[in-house]
Amino acid sequence: MAKxxxxxxxxxxxxxxxxxxSVMELAVQNNIKGIxxxxxxxxxxxxxxxxxxxxxxxxAGEASEIEKDMLELDDNADEFSRLCCQLDVTDQLDGxxxxxxx
Amino acid sequence: MNQVVSQLPIxxxxxxxxxxxxxxxxxxxxxxxxxxxxxxxxPVLPYHRPPLSxxxxxxEDGIDKNxxxxxxxxxxxxxxxxxxxxxxxxxRENKMITLDDGSQQAYDKLVYAAGARPIxxxxxxxxxxxxxxxxxxxxxxxxIRQALNASETKRVVIIGGGYIGLETAASLxxxxxxxxxxxxxxxxxxxxxAPEMSNFFAKLHAEQGVDVYTHKNVVEIETQAGLNQVxxxxxxxxxADIIIVGxxxxxxxxxxxxxxxxxxxxxxxxxxxxTNDKDIYAIGDCTYxxxxxxxxxxxxxxxxxxxxxxKVAAAAICGKAPVYNTxxxxxxxxxxxxxxxxxxxxGYTHIVMREEAGDDTKFSVWYFKDETLLAVDAINNAKAYxxxxxxxxxxxxxxxxxxxxxxxxxxxxxxLID
Ligand SMILES: Cc1cc2nc3c(=O)[nH]c(=O)nc-3n(C[C@H](O)[C@H](O)[C@H](O)COP(=O)(O)OP(=O)(O)OC[C@H]3O[C@@H](n4cnc5c(N)ncnc54)[C@H](O)[C@@H]3O)c2cc1C
Ligand code: FES
Numbered sequence: 072m073a074k075x076x077x078x079x080x081x082x083x084x085x086x087x088x089x090x091x092x093s094v095m096e097l098a099v100q101n102n103i104k105g106i107x108x109x110x111x112x113x114x115x116x117x118x119x120x121x122x123x124x125x126x127x128x129x130x131a132g133e134a135s136e137i138e139k140d141m142l143e144l145d146d147n148a149d150e151f152s153r154l155c156c157q158l159d160v161t162d163q164l165d166g167x168x169x170x171x172x173x
Numbered sequence: 174m175n176q177v178v179s180q181l182p183i184x185x186x187x188x189x190x191x192x193x194x195x196x197x198x199x200x201x202x203x204x205x206x207x208x209x210x211x212x213x214x215x216p217v218l219p220y221h222r223p224p225l226s227x228x229x230x231x232x233e234d235g236i237d238k239n240x241x242x243x244x245x246x247x248x249x250x251x252x253x254x255x256x257x258x259x260x261x262x263x264x265r266e267n268k269m270i271t272l273d274d275g276s277q278q279a280y281d282k283l284v285y286a287a288g289a290r291p292i293x294x295x296x297x298x299x300x301x302x303x304x305x306x307x308x309x310x311x312x313x314x315x316x317i318r319q320a321l322n323a324s325e326t327k328r329v330v331i332i333g334g335g336y337i338g339l340e341t342a343a344s345l346x347x348x349x350x351x352x353x354x355x356x357x358x359x360x361x362x363x364x365x366x367a368p369e370m371s372n373f374f375a376k377l378h379a380e381q382g383v384d385v386y387t388h389k390n391v392v393e394i395e396t397q398a399g400l401n402q403v404x405x406x407x408x409x410x411x412x413a414d415i416i417i418v419g420x421x422x423x424x425x426x427x428x429x430x431x432x433x434x435x436x437x438x439x440x441x442x443x444x445x446x447x448t449n450d451k452d453i454y455a456i457g458d459c460t461y462x463x464x465x466x467x468x469x470x471x472x473x474x475x476x477x478x479x480x481x482x483x484k485v486a487a488a489a490i491c492g493k494a495p496v497y498n499t500x501x502x503x504x505x506x507x508x509x510x511x512x513x514x515x516x517x518x519x520g521y522t523h524i525v526m527r528e529e530a531g532d533d534t535k536f537s538v539w540y541f542k543d544e545t546l547l548a549v550d551a552i553n554n555a556k557a558y559x560x561x562x563x564x565x566x567x568x569x570x571x572x573x574x575x576x577x578x579x580x581x582x583x584x585x586x587x588x589l590i591d
Contacts, residue, residue, distance in 0.1 A: 092238075099240075099246075100246075101245075102242070102246040102249055104202075109476055110223065111221035111223055111224050113223075113504070113506060114511075114555075115504040115511075116476075137511070137555040140555035141558075141559065144559050
């Protein structure tokens with residue numbers, strides 16, 4: 072079981088618990104504003120962009136090459152950016168804070 | 174006491190799929206205070222269609238793992254869903270729709286998001302074929318999975334070598350089927366890509382053990398004792414336990430047409446996704462709309478178009494003046510290969526191939542009309558897709574020689590004409 076906190080662009084903070092699926096699915100399931108997941112989670116649309124809290128980067132691990140490339144589509148991407156359909160919910164993510172990208 | 178009952182306006186949506194559902198949520202984002210009610214003939218909570226021929230087909234997941242939005246999300250945003258309900262007519266004069274049970278629903282704004290349905294070609298014997306399915310809905314996938322599980326020999330013939338046909342071939346192969354694809358044109362994906370891409374996919378399927386035949390015009394299906402013989406005009410025939418039809422779609426335009434909404438290869442809409450009736454909008458696969466990037470009217474079958482038109486229509490309904498001006502994009506996943514496409518290649522004069530040194534499953538095809546970049550198809554190469562997107566959006570002048578040279582590092586700055 073992992074606790075995952077989303078901070079939306081209106082600065083609303085929502086903490087959710089899950090034990091499987093992707094972080095994007097969790098966000099869409101709970102109607103987190105700004106996470107659309109238009110491609111259904113196959114790293115094709117970049118509508119599931121989040122910034123990982125700098126102190127939690129290790130929990131998230133490193134993005135794959137295709138994910139890094141897709142993030143380049145978004146001018147707001149930075150070194151903490153992830154496409155959260157590529158983040159699987161595991162215990163390792165427990166406590167992570169994700170800021171939904173603008 | 175005098176009570177003033179203020180009637181909230183209602184936005185009614187025909188079709189609750191990628192276009193209709195995104196419209197509803199976008200309306201709330203834009204501040205629509207009125208009611209929102211979506212009608213769809215499909216009884217299932219709205220789901221993603223692209224995975225139906227891809228990951229969802231090969232998984233054992235129920236459709237609940239593949240939803241566009243959760244049931245709670247609709248409740249939270251006060252969006253009403255009337256599923257399993259077919260709309261049978263539109264009365265523009267009285268601003269009313271009629272449902273197939275005869276009941277009526279008034280609207281202030283109506284959004285037509287009825288999408289499209291698979292074409293079932295008039296092949297002799299097609300009505301009596303056994304286990305013949307299109308692939309458009311969750312129910313289709315259930316039927317295909319069931320038929321496959323029940324079949325020992327699992328011989329599948331897929332009519333049509335477009336994206337849906339090929340994705341389905343890859344997925345069913347993974348499930349242990351013996352798959353044959355029959356394409357009428359001289360090459361697969363003929364309508365949408367350059368010959369180089371067709372060759373790549375033909376080779377890929379062959380390597381995976383799927384038989385892909387071109388120049389195969391299916392003229393008859395003969396079914397005896399539950400077994401189908403799929404017959405082509407050249408005299409060849411293929412035995413099939415299961416047949417999948419993937420030869421394209423037809424717009425669900427009948428309701429609009431009988432209400433006098435203007436059609437032209439789909440529902441004709443302006444840059445705000447509005448039809449010739451100012452209170453009726455149309456979005457998604459069913460629309461024929463203007464694309465400023467390519468300076469012409471087009472009809473698109475893509476999630477991108479459904480979502481982006483939904484956002485434009487929602488803004489327009491809320492009194493803003495948006496303009497639909499987006500670059501089309503699309504993807505396809507077959508066996509671990511990822512294809513990403515941006516732009517529209519129609520009218521290209523030539524292509525430039527960009528290969529990446531040391532990796533023959535990673536390349537991109539760049540479609541040019543003389544000096545102008547029109548579109549990019551990228552295979553396992555999101556970088557090419559992203560760079561292509563930026564170049565097309567920016568109208569940048571690309572140096573075709575550098576682009577073709579895989580020793581030139583793949584960075585936007587390196588690829589432009591100095
Ligand atoms: C197998 C498959 C794979 C695909 N893969 C991709 C892909 O990889 N990438 C991509 O971008 N796109 C893909 N697409 C295309 C994409 O799914 C469509 O572009 C998208 O679904 C269009 O959405 P829409 O809402 O406009 O129309 P539709 O999805 O067609 O939805 C229309 C809805 O309207 C309902 N309806 C119609 N008439 C009535 C009526 N009279 N009363 C009530 N309800 C009605 C229908 O039941 C339907 O649910 C794929 C499609 C399929 C079928
Ligand atoms: S959901 Fe499309 S890239 Fe993540």
